[in-house]
Amino acid sequence: MAHRVTITYCTQCRWLLRAAWMAQELLSSFEEELSEVALRPGRGGVFDVCVDDQAVWSRAGEGRFPDIKELKQRVRDRVAPGRDLGHVDR
Template structure:
């Protein structure tokens, strides 16, 4: 058993969001590959698109006003799994970190 976080992406099959979910998974694995236990795609219905780290809701399409861009998603995931990690170009010109 590992203590690395598990990311889940719940996506709506009725809305044909599998490719979007797969793209988000690819982005996360490219950035956090060795720091994650897994990224799981979970088919659902009803217009849902939710991204969680373990049980913590990181992004919800209805609550957050649409789909995340890769930069926003990576920052939110980082803030949960390793807040001190520098994401390089994804952190530059970011006013939402609020470090002070």
């Protein structure tokens, strides 16, 4: 089953480039597991990442942005549990 990732980012804060870079990283790491990564504009300081409509990261809840390593591990846990991410897991 191919999974869908949605990254909701704040347009007021100009976080599109950060969201696009994270989307690129996820697509590169999970090209077989993902059907798409969607970028969804939002407001009010939002930066949320969902896999199949289930949250894996919320800037409001965590109080910060994810490191790409953390984000890849959380996405991996949803789309390919048990898969080794190489240097990301070290």
